[in-house]
Amino acid sequence: MKRTWLILFFSVMLGGAFFLGGQPNTVKKIADGVWFREGDLKGEGHCNNIVVEMKDYLVVIDANFPSGAEALIGDIKKISKKPVKYVFDTHHHGDHAYGNPVWTKMGATTLAHAGVAAEMKAREPQRWKEAQSRKDVAKLNLPTAEPPKQTFTTSPHVITDGKRKIEFHHFGWAHTKGDGFAFLPEEKILCTGDAVVNGPYNYTGDGNVQNWVNVVNGAKKLGAKTVLPAHGPHGGTEILDGEAAFMTELVKAVKAARASNKKLADVVKMDGKTPKSTTLKLPDSVKNWVGDFFPMQVYDTWMELEKKTPRGDLNL
Numbered sequence: 001m002k003r004t005w006l007i008l009f010f011s012v013m014l015g016g017a018f019f020l021g022g023q024p025n026t027v028k029k030i031a032d033g034v035w036f037r038e039g040d041l042k043g044e045g046h047c048n049n050i051v052v053e054m055k056d057y058l059v060v061i062d063a064n065f066p067s068g069a070e071a072l073i074g075d076i077k078k079i080s081k082k083p084v085k086y087v088f089d090t091h092h093h094g095d096h097a098y099g100n101p102v103w104t105k106m107g108a109t110t111l112a113h114a115g116v117a118a119e120m121k122a123r124e125p126q127r128w129k130e131a132q133s134r135k136d137v138a139k140l141n142l143p144t145a146e147p148p149k150q151t152f153t154t155s156p157h158v159i160t161d162g163k164r165k166i167e168f169h170h171f172g173w174a175h176t177k178g179d180g181f182a183f184l185p186e187e188k189i190l191c192t193g194d195a196v197v198n199g200p201y202n203y204t205g206d207g208n209v210q211n212w213v214n215v216v217n218g219a220k221k222l223g224a225k226t227v228l229p230a231h232g233p234h235g236g237t238e239i240l241d242g243e244a245a246f247m248t249e250l251v252k253a254v255k256a257a258r259a260s261n262k263k264l265a266d267v268v269k270m271d272g273k274t275p276k277s278t279t280l281k282l283p284d285s286v287k288n289w290v291g292d293f294f295p296m297q298v299y300d301t302w303m304e305l306e307k308k309t310p311r312g313d314l315n316l
């Protein structure tokens with residue numbers, strides 16, 4: 001099951017089924033010393049990256065896939081001569097953490113919430129092996145994913161050097177058990193990882209669907225003005241509101257279907273083990289988040305409610 005989800009996830013990503021509203025492979029300055037690089041989700045499956053300039057060094061948000069890391073390193077050379085000291089993995093997924101060895105090889109310290117290392121321990125090397133179909137992962141010639149070198153359990157974990165402060169927060173389990181957010185309190189800029197995305201990119205297979213909205217609401221309390229998601233274009237607080245509304249409507253719609261005595265087979269049509277279509281509809285107000293993953297999101301939510309266990313623990 002786990003394998004099916006991931007293959008679907010990456011094949012949909014790589015198959016270019018999505019329209020990406022932003023500007024992949026471009027670096028945009030968000031504030032002084034803060035840059036946003038939108039990943040080539042449609043082509044290479046890359047996540048977005050953020051580069052933050054400190055007094056003497058740089059901090060990168062998300063290690064990306066190895067080829068995404070290489071692309072970002074090329075772009076960093078054009079914007080700063082400072083070395084990358086920290087790379088923050090927002091979670092354990094390949095498009096956020098499989099580039100770890102690329103960064104540590106050049107002297108950076110990979111950093112994450114302890115839940116990221118725990119997820120890797122539970123789910124690797126299986127996924128690493130499945131990802132050998134990617135040339136960039138295979139080229140590293142390593143037996144498994146490289147866990148973050150430094151982890152924290154007390155939230156927020158803070159890095160500061162007098163010039164700038166970055167807080168690394170964990171608000172609980174939404175997209176994965178190790179979900180981390182990076183927040184710049186002075187600039188009110190929030191980097192969300194995959195717990196908050198701008199578009200139909202919510203992968204619920206490792207998630208805790210019913211707790212998701214609590215995590216987003218926790219992040220909202222930081223009072224961010226600028227939101228830099230890990231997939232889709234950047235924006236403002238409307239991205240946080242939209243993500244919270246989408247998750248609320250998703251759970252509400254699945255609960256309503258179950259309460260009306262429908263069976264899963266009435267609501268989700270399967271193609272083998274893959275959810276292919278669903279009869280459920282969500283309000284237009286959240287349509288930005290509804291796309292090709294929707295049948296899978298309905299299925300995952302249904303299973304979570306049925307088994308009374310977070311979806312992510314059902315595929316361990």
Ligand SMILES: [Zn+2]
Binds near residue numbers: 093096
């Ligand atoms: Zn992810």
